[in-house]
Amino acid sequence: MKHIAEPTVRRLTGYLRFLEAFDADGHETISSGELARAGGTTSAQVRKDLSFFGSFGKRGLGYGVKDLIASLREILGLDTRWPVVIVGAGKIGAALAQYRGFGTHGFDVVGIYDTDPARVGTHLSGVTVRADHDLEGDIAALAPRIAVLCVPGEAAQAALDRVVAAGIRAVLNFAPTSLVAPEGVTVRAVNMATELEVLAYALTNEARD
């Protein structure tokens, strides 16, 4: 498969989310134009995005909602469940562990780790916080594919190095630090400070009229 641009993948996830709601509303088919309006893009973009993976619609009719949902799930790799470990049981880590949307989207929290002895042993909706030195052994045993880093910025690079050494190849980083990862490891960052700063820039510089 040719390499697909990240913005494309990101849009596909948006289409999927909208389609699920659209399906729940009882709609049978949808056109690229409707999908575009919901996803904040254009109909040509929608069709191009999908065309990288095949041909899913019927000319004159549009796309079958349920079919397209199934196709997108398969494309995105969501036709299977993904075990996830959370590193760091502070405010963010604890909130994530209890977030139910995790499970409903196909991701299972199989472990959460912290260095603070006061947190180890506490329960967060079904998962028990374990000591951080259990991390490597648990990764070997439970084979999670994704690690979510919820540690302070100073500790983030070290945490990344540990999970990568233990075999993890995909990381979601909540620490406000940019991390360097070896080839073959995908790291994505969720960073409120960055988003707020982009907004501040927009307000400062892109004032219209």
Added chain:
Amino acid sequence: MKHIAEPTVRRLTGYLRFLEAFDADGHETISSGELARAGGTTSAQVRKDLSFFGSFGKRGLGYGVKDLIASLREILGLDTRWPVVIVGAGKIGAALAQYRGFGTHGFDVVGIYDTDPARVGTHLSGVTVRADHDLEGDIAALAPRIAVLCVPGEAAQAALDRVVAAGIRAVLNFAPTSLVAPEGVTVRAVNMATELEVLAYALTNEARD
């Protein structure tokens, strides 16, 4: 000013964050190459990014760390403080209201709103949760420039419409829904589900070797 690409702005925030740490370590100057390594890009990219806004370095020497921090703060609009309202005092909204990094990055939470009477009146590190019908009046009185939406997906579009009608032009959306906003309003989304799905895609399709 010519329009600046969003990836550029995003990288600038990363440079700023790294420079602050680099400054705290006592460094006086930095080269585009060092900045590039920290930001996961190339030296040419760093120089090009900065060149859109002027010329900040000394040939042969690099950039003065403190000078560049000041320049970036000004470029990004962070040389002033930004009042922010949070809509929704559930788990995420409450966590954000208590998040201290908000303030240290130049953003002040001036109000937090919820529809649930059980939450109204509770205190979250210095800010009292107010009833959602106070939102419009408070926006008029306190003139926040940014709204952070922490409401459930179903309520997000309505919340956006309300803050936009009240005069807000920049919105950070934590709800897992893509929102449509009128021209001139910048909306950014923070969405863990999307990021996890991008990781699932990467693991599924971009396996190397």
Added chain:
DNA sequence: AGTACCTTGTGAAGGATTTCACAAGTAGCC
């Protein structure tokens, strides 16, 4: 003052992504 060595700033080239525009396919109706 001259030489060696660095690093910036930037046009130009290259590559990637988005938009355009239209042929081709499908349904519905008379």
Added chain:
DNA sequence: GGCTACTTGTGAAATCCTTCACAAGGTACT
């Protein structure tokens, strides 16, 4: 069956973004 109306899928064009490559400017040292 023929006509109309609609929508997809996709090369080609246009736009946007990144990388290249090098002149120009600066320091340090002899």
